[in-house]
Amino acid sequence: MILKKKVFGSAMLAAAIMSAGTCTAMAAPQQENTAIEAESENSTQTAAGLALKITEGFQNADEQASIEKKEVEVVKASEEEPQDEWQNRLMANVEESLNVRTEASEESALAGKLRKGDVAEVTERGEEWSKITSGNVSGYVKNEFCVFGDDAHNYANENCTTNAKVLEGGLRLRAEASEEAQICDVAAQDDVLTVKKDVEAPEGWVAVSHGDGVAYVSSQYVEVSLATGTGITVEEEQAIIAKQKAEEEAKRAQEAAQAQAAVQNAPAAASYDETTILAATIQLEAGNEPYEGQVAVGAVIMNRVRSGGYPNSISGVVYQAGQFSVSGRIAATAASGVKSSCMQAAQAAIGGMDNTGGALSFAPVSSGRGGLVIGNHSFY
Incomplete structure (x- = not known):
């Protein structure tokens, strides 16, 4: 008009x-x-x-x-138009898990669970119960144990980690948020880095965990998202429980085998202290090697003691079945006296000296085994 x-x-x-x-x-x-x-x-x-x-x-x-x-x-x-994808989502506000029922009733059958940190899509919001779907589980949850929409998003930010998925291989992790800063590490494509929420990064950068500290990556090469989980069905929960039980049984069996080996070797080790046992082992394995080679053998044994994957004592490591072929001669060597250089190397290794780079094994160079060569041994 x-x-x-x-x-x-x-x-x-x-x-x-x-x-x-x-x-x-x-x-x-x-x-x-x-x-x-x-x-x-x-x-x-x-x-x-x-x-x-x-x-x-x-x-x-x-x-x-x-x-x-x-x-x-x-x-x-x-x-x-609704812009926030969280408007039709909820999270279980619980310490462990929330039951998902097949019907909107506490007497109905169990369909699955939402664990702490799991997010669900709301397909039907009710006054007391809401129908949801999450992962492979669908059913009803009680509203009083849930948070919805923006509250769910805030809950996720507070209780879930934030990940940064690497989009391109060779992504450089830098000590500071600058292209000129020192490179701390390099990430491969699809690697998932943990975002440091408590560290404020300048625009164009993301602060991520690196060891016990922090590093920075360019935001254009990562995809940042909340690490929320999804619900599980009854069958999936049973499979998880069975797997955990099998892992626990395997761990107990390994611990029992290590304890039995330690008991069997106790009489041979009882007469000598741990330093002497280590020095005698070094002499038998590398007595004719340069001092660096003797320290390296001692370092391998100490690395095993500290690793958690072997017995946690020197005698337990050197007498472990199938590991050191010289174990049967350790007592005799200790009784006849150990070379001063081997004793010194043992004390250095016990004190933390390691010239192998954390190696847990060694073999003669003639074996063709790759690794760091020190003297006549390759350490790996």
């Missing part, structure tokens, strides 16, 4: 200007010279041109107003 009014007004104004120009031409006496007639004709043309420009100006203004009006309507419609 506004556009029509403005166009109509523009047309009237143009007509008025045209009319004025025409009257000017008509008012000129016939006896005027051709110059005056030409001037009148030019005036008419100028008036017509001015009228056209004014009309076009009004039309363009109306068109611009119409476009701006449409843009406002589009923006308004966009704002009315």
